[in-house]
Amino acid sequence: MPATTKTNSQLLINGILNENPIFRLALSMCPAVGISTTVMNGLLLGIAVLFVQVFSSCTISVIKNYIHPRIRIPTYTLTIATWVTVIDLVLAAYMPAAYKEMGIFVKLIVAFAIITMRLEMFACKNPVPASFWDGVGMGLGFMFAMMTLGFVRELLGMGTLFGYDILGFKPLLFFVLPAAGFFCVGIMMAVFNYVELAYNRKKKG
């Protein structure tokens, strides 16, 4: 794929809407199902992913001319692993309560397909500013998706938002259970599908 022709702001919006990692590209769904039990969790993991995505994109973009083509994938993996370790250590030290909530998922960021894919498809062919904005877009898209899921699940499951009691009772405890994560993601995906179909129909007719 040649270097992109989109402007920086277009890249940003792209990551959030058109190519939203979870709902459109269907990548990195593990945390979407497992961790989106509260908005806070979604926000924190979103920030972690944003951090890793942006820094990895920029790093690869900077050294893209020195990477030997045959060791492309190991290099990406190494970069991502380094930044994941960094954010993992920082979170464990400065936000221990939040870190415990997320458990193993921070370490698993290294296996998120979305980050590797983005590096492969974008960062290694584009200059640093474009990669930066693309990374931010993708990270924000991830965070947005996680927070929406967290919003729905927390409100319906525990009646709270960000830990503050909104409803005063627990409507459907089921939503906090992990199984509901599957349902919610499925339904959100259907919603996005519907929006796309409606948009296309409007364009045509």
Place this chain on the structure above:
Amino acid sequence: MKIFKREYLILSILAVLGLALLGGCKPEHRFIKKTAFKDTNAIVITFADRVDEAWAKNTANYSIYEKPDPDIKLKIDRVSLSPDKRTVVLAFKEDLNRDQPHILTISEITSGGKSLGTALVKVKKLYFGYLFSILIGAMIIHNFVFTKYLGLCVFFGTSQKKSTAVGMGITFTIVIVFSAMMAWFLYQFVLKPYRLDFLQIVVFIGLVSLSVQAVDTILRKVNPALFKAFGVYLVLVIANCIVIAVPLLLADNEYNGWESLMLAFGAGIGFLIALFLMSSVRERLDLANVPPTYRGLPIAFVVAGLFALAFMGFSGMSIF
């Protein structure tokens, strides 16, 4: 090819021997055949021959404590002797904590009027049972897809047809067992002693890539037909959260070699089961009348949610 087969044979014999040695708790006195937990609050001692009734019924001859608390002796409520005078059951007032090994001292065992000395035995659950419970745990109770939500991307990608699902599952099991064993080895002998714990992530993901590469090469040379069938899935394995979750878990829980093997094997087979179940359903879904917005992934997620609910029924189960 012949060499390959012979090595397999040797390896399997060693494995069986190893497992056999691990199983059961060997009594440390020639007169005591077996000791085991019974129900929630009793211990059964089986002797090799008949013991004197008067001696057996005297609670003062038994002394028992949990291994980490040698100064706290548990109080025996009742002793009962079997009609054939070979089995003694010690009943306790409170439930025993069967997860802890208990040390039982039986003093002055008297049989036929003669004293046979004092015995110190360890009463604990079968280690083999513990290993087995880790295996079943990783396979079903803590199924990595339905209970831990890992490996979902690949899961949804390859569960459309039964054949792809099974292929992916088998390849995955092989890679994960391989990489988990290497990860355990490295963790125990390199990372831990040198306090390099923070390098876990990098090292493990590196190992996974190496294993994928290794399995790829071996498969290509050894069985090209198999490679043609499963080779394409090997690349997908690396994007799977489970392959890195398993080494991280066994490092966290400080499992030893056998336990890690069980965990990895269970994870792989559990993934295979999940894939198989999902693909069976999805094949049928293809023929069903699904609303357009739900076609494809959304309905697959809903189905997965139903499976997850079903698997929740296993939570908290403990075997052995």
Place this chain on the structure above:
Amino acid sequence: MKEIIRIVVSLTVSCIIAAFVMGTVFAITDKAKKHNEHLNVQETMLGLLGYNKANPAPPDLKLFTMYRYIIEDDKTKNLGYMIPVSREGREGYELLVINLKGEFVECLSLDISPEKASEESERKSSLRAVVKPPRTFTYSDSTIIARLGGKRLAYLLPGEFPGFKTFIEVMLALDPSFKIMGLEIMEHEEDPGLGGEIEQAYFKNQFKDKSFEKVKELKVVKEPLPEEYLRYLEAGTTKEGLISRKEVEEIKSKYQDRDIYALTGATISSRSVTVGVKNIIRKFAYRVNILDSVITGQKIPVAF
């Protein structure tokens, strides 16, 4: 051939750079992590004793930590207590060895300062200097003793026991007569909404003010929590829980000797916590009585 060398070299260089970055971050964050952990535990302990931002701990409240080890060689097993002592005004640690029958064996002086004692590795090296092979030692648990104004205020016991899922870590606060002052759930992996409710006030506070006699035979009953008891239990946490002092005393005396009401849908978790707490307290009470008698018998100048 040249290709392979280039590849290997670039890979090695990247690995080294990556390791350097990670190592630096680790070195910086490790200290902060330990410090935060320590602060967190301290806050929980003070909270259990009844102190918080509105009611800060008095400056002469002191916390002493005692560590228990099992010392064994081929023939005998003994208990070793690493206790803080103050000789000639200086605080230090000594190893008090007691045999399984509760009799004094020996008392050895240890070369370790109170600040370093919280580190497992430091304790290990100081113990190794006095506990020579073939004797070995294994760490068992630790107890924190709070002292205010010359008297023992409370015992704080961190403990761990199996729960419904994996393990539950708790912190118990007992007064000198072994009555429960408070229970805090530190870590658990129970289901949210079901077993996870053990960390809610309406479960934890049921253990408060239960006497030692009651705890020894504490059970779990599968009955719904009475409404008035629920208000009393949550009084400290919710705004609507304001009840009069007289009501508080009434409810407290009524429910003090009742068993623990199980959580809805989490009987096994409730039982695990109850049994775990019961065992911790019983074992501790037994041990501390022996320890105190040996300390007074040998006239050891303990700091608590």
